[in-house]
Amino acid sequence: MRKTTVVSASVLMLSGLGVLAQQSDPIRQRQNLMKNNQEQMRALTGMARGQAPFNAATAQAALQRIEQNARQVPALFPTGSQQGKTDALPVIWERKADFDARAVKLEQDAKTAQTGITDQASLQAAVQRVGQNCGGCHETYRRKES
Numbered sequence: 001m002r003k004t005t006v007v008s009a010s011v012l013m014l015s016g017l018g019v020l021a022q023q024s025d026p027i028r029q030r031q032n033l034m035k036n037n038q039e040q041m042r043a044l045t046g047m048a049r050g051q052a053p054f055n056a057a058t059a060q061a062a063l064q065r066i067e068q069n070a071r072q073v074p075a076l077f078p079t080g081s082q083q084g085k086t087d088a089l090p091v092i093w094e095r096k097a098d099f100d101a102r103a104v105k106l107e108q109d110a111k112t113a114q115t116g117i118t119d120q121a122s123l124q125a126a127v128q129r130v131g132q133n134c135g136g137c138h139e140t141y142r143r144k145e146s
């Protein structure tokens with residue numbers, strides 16, 4: 001753990017300019033992260049519906065990615081990032097603790113879901129449970145498409 005942290009810290013320093021660019025563009029970063037969430041959910045849903053062959057390891061990997069993505073969410077919504085090309089609603093920063101808690105809940109649900117998947121039916125249940133977190137947060141904190 002500790003070693004990984006040190007290594008990634010020096011990698012971050014080496015790629016200094018890139019990091020600065022990323023840090024100054026949290027909107028883009030979080031939108032890319034959310035797009036990745038959608039890709040994972042699409043793969044999971046396809047399998048849960050039998051449109052793709054069931055594979056426990058693939059499902060677990062997708063859920064793990066969602067878990068990791070969720071862990072990054074609170075930091076990708078820093079104060080001031082409500083301005084720009086974003087669908088994030090200002091209410092996020094009025095209730096940041098609740099917003100962050102929803103990210104943690106998604107992280108935990110995605111983690112828990114990884115252990116119980118043995119077949120299509122259990123995957124279906126897991127996808128539903130995890131997916132509720134997406135819609136639930138968007139309902140309150142994301143601008144509706146018009």
Ligand code: HEC
Pocket residue numbers: 027030031032034035037038041066073085086087088089099100102103106130131133134135137138141142143
């Ligand atoms: C904690 C709240 C929260 C959770 C949980 C959450 N989202 Fe989001 N999502 C947002 C917000 C806020 C935006 C708008 C971001 C912006 O435009 O800056 C967004 C945007 C998106 C977008 C549009 C990205 C784009 O192209 O602009 C997609 C797709 C998406 N989310 C999918 C998901 C999926 C799938 C999940 C569940 C696995 C999920 N989200 C979970 C808050 C959340």
